[in-house]
Amino acid sequence: MGESVRGSVRQPEPEPEPVPVPEPVPEPADDEAVIRTRALTKRYRGGQLAVDGLDLTVPAGSVFGFLGPNGSGKTTTIRMLMGLIEPTAGSARVLGQPMPRAARAVLPHVGTLIEGPALYGFLSGRDNLLRYDAADPTADPRTRRERVSAALRRVGLTAAAGKKAKAYSLGMKQRLGLAAALLQPRRLLVLDEPTNGLDPQGMREIRSLIRELAAEGTTVFLSSHLLDEIEQVCTHAAVMAQGRLLVQGTVADLAAGTRGRLVVTTPDPADAARVLKEQGADDVVLGEDRVSAEAPPPDRDLADLNTALVTAGVRVRGFAVERASLEDAFVALTGEGFDVAG
The missing domain is CATH 3.30.70.100 (Alpha-Beta Plaits)
Structure with missing residues (x-):
């Protein structure tokens, strides 16, 4: 009886799971705004009118400053634009699509930093970004670390990337939140007080980054209480008070009108x-x-x-x-x- 030879057959390695691609959102036409609202209204229970018939137009490629006193309705407006709350009346379109109905298609193309970043204090800055990125179903895990490193470098946090987030200063937390918004290429950035807690040098760096992003074709929509900051970095602005839009236009025209x-x-x-x-x-x-x-x-x-x-x-x-x-x-x-x- 001949000796049998037992061999092993190498099993083919499993194909990596395909990464979901964000649903394509058509580029707005030349005359179509990146953000447009018509008679957008939000009335809370008890009758409080937070936003009253807002007609807002944010041109593509602009750096748009959103100004208003406390209680003017800015934060409520941003929440409606991002699909976090439903309007009582009126409509909002972001990247040419109706919100909140098209939120699933639109939001992967939007980076946000609203009311400060939510961070895991026990994790390092880098690990926080890795968690953020892993939660994005459209993010390719094969390039995750490279993209996280690039985002940290862009906001000046490379040296502090291994430090626990609970030890970060307020300004460093703001930088980390901005890095999270930049993990993927974005057509629109929505930033709420992006320089909060930063020293003058940090504020200059963030202003420079915003200009750089705008030059690359990203529309930036930011609210800030620093009027000098808005004047330095923004091309357009809108002013709200008591839920109503008072004026909007280029920063130069708004100042020239006074x-x-x-x-x-x-x-x-x-x-x-x-x-x-x-x-x-x-x-x-x-x-x-x-x-x-x-x-x-x-x-x-x-x-x-x-x-x-x-x-x-x-x-x-x-x-x-x-x-x-x-x-x-x-x-x-x-x-x-x-x-x-x-």
Whole structure:
């Protein structure tokens, strides 16, 4: 009887499971906004009207600032846009699709940082991002670590990636939340107070990152209570108050729609203030060696004001109109001060 030879047949390795691909969302037409709402309304139980007939248009490729005092309805609006709550009336379209009905198709193309990141304190920054990424059914596990490293590098957290999140400062947590929003390429970023807790250098870095993302074609929609930040980084803005949209447009146009300040530098501020009031100037403010007033309307010749000052014996050492800022426009529209984070 011949000796039998037993061999083994190598089993083929199983094919890796296919990674679900995000449902394609058509690119909006050139004239279609990335975010558009029509008569969007939210009334809570008890009759509280949080958002009242909002018509908002966010152009593709813009960095759009969303401003409003506490209780103005900004956060409620963002929640409706992201499909987290249903509107009472009206409609919202994101990336050209109706929300919340198309949330499953739209949200994989949207990165968000809303009301601060939710983190596992006992995990490192890197492990938090790995968890975030693993929860995304469209994320390819084969490239997970590379994408996490790239996101950490982009927000300046590489050196702190191994540190437990509970030991992170507020600013570092904000950076980590932003990194989570950047794990996948995004067509839209929705950021709520993205520079909260950051030092001035960190704020500059995040502003630079936002500009960079916009240059790459990502539309950025951000709310912030820092009006100077909005003016520095945003191309467009909208202002809300008491649930209503007051104004929207380019940042330059919003500021231009508000009168600037006429500033007269002089060793005779009291006399200068008197003359300006006699000439019909409004909101005259007296300083130690200067006086300012609301700039006159465009049809008023500034040379006439200067002549009136000199004729009255005021020694004019400087005479200029300072351009209105977005802060000026905001205060003129809402009558509110700086606390606009609601």
